[in-house]
Amino acid sequence: MPQPITSIHGIGPATAEGFARAGITSAEQLREIGAEAAYEAWIAAGNPPHFIGYYALHMALQGRPWNDCRGAEKAAFRVKFDALKARIDAGIPEMDKGRARLDAALDEIGLIRRD
Template sequence: MSTSLTSIKGIGPATAEGFMRAGITSAEDLREIGADAAYAAWIEAGNPAHFIGYYALHMALQGRPWNDCRGAEKAAFRNKFDALKARIAAEDSSAPSAKEKGRARLDAALSEIGLIAKR
């Protein structure tokens, strides 16, 4: 049996929906993979990346209110958030774009039926 994401105090219906789009469907899944991996999946699923959402997730998984994050702790989260976004952006820039992938599939299909020379 799995527990709803919204059972975690600080995770509301909209946030839960975003995590479900990212393939994280239960509170157990979220706790197991942790805040950083979950937020990376959140971004990779096309959800918007917001610093407050990132540190609020950390706070929620610690059982703390989002506005409990201050000072050095908040600065450390900012550094981790910026590094996470930079890593995802670097991975995205090295991967073929959707247009490039689509063109490769089209070329393969046209080649398969003999409309263009095989490469």
């Protein structure tokens, strides 16, 4: 039986809901795709990008507390986070960004039709 995402220390219910909107529903699935792809899916699902959430996810998947990330490691994550956001922003027209947020909100309240 799949383990809930919240079984990963450092991932709480709100984060799990955001990943569910992105189609990531189990700890095994999250570990399999990794932090980069998972966070990209997080943003694509209309969840707000946040640097602390980004590196906290990396830390959680390494079994480390979020506040263990410091110095050069944190700076390297900042570079990767900014590159991820820039890549996503470059590929999504402004109108579509709003649409993605709207779709995520409608999905959250159960108004997106699933075929």
